[in-house]
Amino acid sequence: MSAPAGKSAIPRRALVGIFGGLFCGYVGLTAAIPVLPGFVRESYGATDFAVGLVVMATALTALLVRPVSGHLADRYGHRLIMQTGALIVAAGGALYFLPLGLTGLVALRLLLGVGEASLFTAGAVWTVSLAPHNRRGQLIGLYGVSMWGGISVGTFLGATLLPFGYGAVWGFSVAAALAGLVLISVAPVLPRAGQPSGGHGLLVRPALLPGAALALASAGYAGLAAFVVLHLQTRGIDSGVVVLSGFSAVYGGTRLLIGHLPDRLGPRRVVTWSGLGEAAGLLIIALAPNLPVALVGSLIMGVGFSLLHPSLALMVMDRTDGAQQGAAIGAYTSFWDLGLSIWGPLIGAVAAGLGYPAVFVAGAACAAAAVAVALCVRQPDAQSATVS
Incomplete structure (x- = not known):
């Protein structure tokens, strides 16, 4: 393949x-x-x-x-x-x-x-x-x-x-x-080296820990998308949609400009920086007294969050046999859907019980937890790392 x-x-x-x-x-x-x-x-x-x-x-x-x-x-x-x-x-x-x-x-x-x-x-x-x-x-x-x-x-x-x-x-x-x-x-289909077997299972084990990290990291995105405008309005800050727009712009721009970093520096290092960047951005938004500070937080969060997914996906690929990579990617990306399904109502409960700033603090804690989970992923040995 x-x-x-x-x-x-x-x-x-x-x-x-x-x-x-x-x-x-x-x-x-x-x-x-x-x-x-x-x-x-x-x-x-x-x-x-x-x-x-x-x-x-x-x-x-x-x-x-x-x-x-x-x-x-x-x-x-x-x-x-x-x-x-x-x-x-x-x-x-x-x-x-x-x-x-x-x-x-x-x-x-x-x-x-x-x-x-x-x-x-x-x-x-x-x-x-x-x-x-x-x-x-x-x-x-x-x-x-x-x-x-x-x-x-x-x-x-x-x-x-x-x-x-x-x-x-x-x-x-x-x-x-x-x-x-x-x-x-x-799109031309290039010849594949050998006929893949398709593997023996659908939930491939190498996808579990990176997928769990992705699901945890999705909490911050869920909170930003659902509550940043309302959070800023309670502080008398209008145009909160600019924060969302800034996040979206830097999310795409990061992948275009420095999307090569997971390949060059290694996924573990980039996951660490990215998760901590997402957490820092969320905490800045939680404390933001005005729109420019909230925008800075969204930009920092966008840079970090943008590189999390490809870095975690690389971890999956590095630890999965070529014949099972489709099932592994499918299992891994399912954790994104799972995370949003879980965090949607939970973040709403946090907002109702503790207020809007707590939404972003909780998202930052989940981003830090995502880093901890990702660092538990064993690095492949030199031989297995070449299987892709």
Whole structure:
């Protein structure tokens, strides 16, 4: 599965198809997000609980299906599973046109979670399989930038198209996903060294500790996304959304400018710095007396949080046999969904019981705990480190 030994050139044509396919797939997937709450209320008179269930249902199946998708990508090929994910996303956009009822709409969103998991996980391990050994962390980071870019563009364009009717949004979702399918389909598949066995399990042991660290680190992001605006408003600080925007900008910029650091310095060292950076940024936000200080905190947090995921993913790759890397990546990324599912309600309880600053202090504590967990990951020996 790995690139030939000693290969240092990046297969740009293949990566354009993979990254572009992921970007377009997420544009199609997320275009519906900003319009679904209104659609559910207008069409079915749904409660707040039902609205939340419809919007978040994809996370449930994505959490469960990611390891399966990675296992299937190992066995049947990355492109096939990624194509399947794009097709499911396109089909889901078309099914929005049907009068499904509220139960049917929830079922559709669950199906889209399968598509999202297949699209992302197969593309992630495909990227790793093509990357030169000394560029894997950087390319994993850039792959994530493609995903977040698709989410940002998709939600923006979905809201922009709403004045033309829900049908325009559904149609755009189909078209974007099909464009992603085309890009994936034209990406060249390089010969693999031997036929992978697909491994013997879905929850690969090397993914457990890095995945747990990722789940802990997600607490800070959950708190920032949910409560930073309200936290600053209680201190008479308007324009709290600037803090979120600053975090997003530096998150992507960090991966573009210094995304090579996990490869160059080693994932353990970068995880340590990144986790402590996330914690420091969160504590600054918790204590911020004004907007500039809160913005500085979000920038520091963004730099740290940006490099956590690729560094932890490198730990997984360094300790996983090539035949199981798809299942390992799938299991590892499932911890992100799990973390958000857990921290969403828990952070809300912290805010209700202890106040908004406690949300960011708790997130900082979780980021520090993530570092401690990551440092418990055993480093591979020299021989196993070359297996990728």
